Amino acid sequence: MSKFITSSRRNPCPICDDISGDCRSLDNGLILCHSFIDRHQDPSHPDWVYRKPDKSGIWGIFSERRELQTQYSRDYWLEHSRKRRAERERAKAERAKTILSVEDRDRGIRALSAEMGLTTGDRQLLNARGLTDEQIAAGLFFSYEAGRQVNDRIPGNLPGIRGKLAGKNSGIACPAFDLDGLAIGYQIRLTGEVTGGNIAGDMVRYQAIYPTENCP
Numbered sequence: 001m002s003k004f005i006t007s008s009r010r011n012p013c014p015i016c017d018d019i020s021g022d023c024r025s026l027d028n029g030l031i032l033c034h035s036f037i038d039r040h041q042d043p044s045h046p047d048w049v050y051r052k053p054d055k056s057g058i059w060g061i062f063s064e065r066r067e068l069q070t071q072y073s074r075d076y077w078l079e080h081s082r083k084r085r086a087e088r089e090r091a092k093a094e095r096a097k098t099i100l101s102v103e104d105r106d107r108g109i110r111a112l113s114a115e116m117g118l119t120t121g122d123r124q125l126l127n128a129r130g131l132t133d134e135q136i137a138a139g140l141f142f143s144y145e146a147g148r149q150v151n152d153r154i155p156g157n158l159p160g161i162r163g164k165l166a167g168k169n170s171g172i173a174c175p176a177f178d179l180d181g182l183a184i185g186y187q188i189r190l191t192g193e194v195t196g197g198n199i200a201g202d203m204v205r206y207q208a209i210y211p212t213e214n215c216p
């Protein structure tokens with residue numbers, strides 16, 4: 001198999017402009033494009049000829065067009081790629097609607113923290129790290145038991161929730177707040193056994209559910 005570069009912001013797919021890593025550019029000059037796989041999807045690109053689907057059926061194979069293209073085919077391509085881009089923007093806006101607002105996420109994390117509570121052991125760990133019970137309450141810390149069911153007051157699109165606590169490891173959830181004091185996410189400090197020995201009580205590893213900087 002030839003070497004390849006996956007599509008990225010620095011190397012967008014020349015056929016569909018993908019930057020998410022779905023397409024590949026091979027070192028033999030061919031392009032594997034994930035947006036146009038089958039012959040009936042041939043986008044009639046002015047610079048790239050559709051060849052065939054690759055063996056895996058994941059990509060369409062394209063090679064550089066040798067013959068000179070007419071202005072017509074170039075205009076046609078640009079028109080269509082503009083339409084596709086508009087379609088992508090529309091789909092993105094549609095997805096954004098299902099993402100929680102900052103206020104809803106804050107409410108969700110507060111409800112989650114109240115529902116899960118803190119085990120005596122986890123509270124002792126936090127106390128041992130110098131946190132008072134008031135600070136623990138204000139910080140919304142809660143015991144994160146991987147796989148534990150959550151009730152339906154908790155928004156299903158809260159990060160890390162899919163009807164249950166969806167992370168793989170248990171520990172203490174440490175919420176992060178924005179400048180307005182709204183909870184925007186949380187990380188899990190693992191409290192159990194990890195490779196290399198038991199470090200219970202010595203919270204050194206954590207698993208990002210949502211990027212934060214304030215794990216104690």
Ligand SMILES: [Zn+2]
Nearest residue numbers: 013016023033
């Ligand atoms: Zn592509």
